[in-house]
Amino acid sequence: MQYMVNKYLQYDIYNLDLLTYAGDLTKHKEIESRDNYYFVKADIADREAIVSLFEKEKFDYVVHFAAESHVDRSILDPSTFVRTNVLGTQVLLDAAKQIGVSKFVHVSTDEVYGELNFDPTTFFTEETPIKPNSPYSASKASSDLLVRAYHETFGLPINITRCSNNYGPYHFPEKLIPLTISRVLNNQKVPVYGDGRNIRDWLHVIDHCAAIDLVLHEGLNGEVYNIGGHNERTNLEVVKTIIATLGKSEDLIEFVKDRLGHDKRYAIDPTKLEALGWKPNFKFETGIAQTIQWYLDNEEWWQRINSGEYKTYFEQQYGA
Numbered sequence: 001m002q003y004m005v006n007k008y009l010q011y012d013i014y015n016l017d018l019l020t021y022a023g024d025l026t027k028h029k030e031i032e033s034r035d036n037y038y039f040v041k042a043d044i045a046d047r048e049a050i051v052s053l054f055e056k057e058k059f060d061y062v063v064h065f066a067a068e069s070h071v072d073r074s075i076l077d078p079s080t081f082v083r084t085n086v087l088g089t090q091v092l093l094d095a096a097k098q099i100g101v102s103k104f105v106h107v108s109t110d111e112v113y114g115e116l117n118f119d120p121t122t123f124f125t126e127e128t129p130i131k132p133n134s135p136y137s138a139s140k141a142s143s144d145l146l147v148r149a150y151h152e153t154f155g156l157p158i159n160i161t162r163c164s165n166n167y168g169p170y171h172f173p174e175k176l177i178p179l180t181i182s183r184v185l186n187n188q189k190v191p192v193y194g195d196g197r198n199i200r201d202w203l204h205v206i207d208h209c210a211a212i213d214l215v216l217h218e219g220l221n222g223e224v225y226n227i228g229g230h231n232e233r234t235n236l237e238v239v240k241t242i243i244a245t246l247g248k249s250e251d252l253i254e255f256v257k258d259r260l261g262h263d264k265r266y267a268i269d270p271t272k273l274e275a276l277g278w279k280p281n282f283k284f285e286t287g288i289a290q291t292i293q294w295y296l297d298n299e300e301w302w303q304r305i306n307s308g309e310y311k312t313y314f315e316q317q318y319g320a
């Protein structure tokens, strides 16, 4: 069996490498192969390249991770999000349909549901109506609908997974947790949007990978599965935890202008996935401590990113 996983490799789970990095895929054309898994670093909107790859390799399974994933970047420039997330997904779906895959797993996000209020008894379920608020989440919701349409119209076997906020090693320093860790370690101010009371439900990337692996093999054809870590925290709690763990002062916190259209709260009800046999193994306290340690041990990795391709973005977003 041939598996196609279209993003950079990162974690080994049952020999399946999964990844969190959604960098600029358009820069890479090469394809890596390991065992029966292919990690495609091609421009996913490049129809010719993708279709000929699918025809050549005859993939049985496709796990579609690739996305432009950062909400702030989608506010700065929505167009790349439409190209990669919407057009790119449609190209992959066409290629999958053409060769007739056994399963196409589309990795999506809880942001397609919009936002919850602060009532702690409310959660996103798979039945929650789609109501995306940012250009990023609108592009992901659009791709979800295309995946659904290819299932309904052409009978393509699919699953859609919708995860909450990921964290863990190799998380790019544009996102809240790695941004905070790297800035605190550099004694830079940590920008907290608005009043810091927005809530996210943190999911360790390894728990996420295990869930996707389960859905790939056991998910019922055509079904959506929500994946959440039961780890709700306010942004301020997250930032304070990191600062305390690193033994630094809360004076580093700087409240800055709120994100446009900033969703108040995300929280997942993962009951449907749990019925397949999944549960998260990471409590936030353990996961964040291990993640901070990983950034301490791998400073060269994130310092290089911060001083390289991300420098211009950080200057534009934070003015420093």
Ligand SMILES: Cc1cn([C@H]2C[C@H](O)[C@@H](COP(=O)(O)OP(=O)(O)O[C@H]3O[C@H](C)C(=O)[C@H](O)[C@H]3O)O2)c(=O)[nH]c1=O
Pocket (backbone or CB within 6 Å): 069, 070, 071, 072, 108, 109, 110, 111, 163, 164, 165, 166, 174, 175, 176, 177, 179, 191, 192, 193, 194, 198, 199, 200, 235, 259
């Ligand atoms: C970068 C940054 C973020 N924030 C706030 C904004 C959010 O309330 C929270 C987390 O932000 P972040 O950009 O890390 O993640 P989300 O916007 O929640 O979205 C993330 O989780 C979902 C599920 C995906 O699907 C996205 O792909 C993923 O990026 O921290 C700040 O206060 N300051 C900052 O500098």
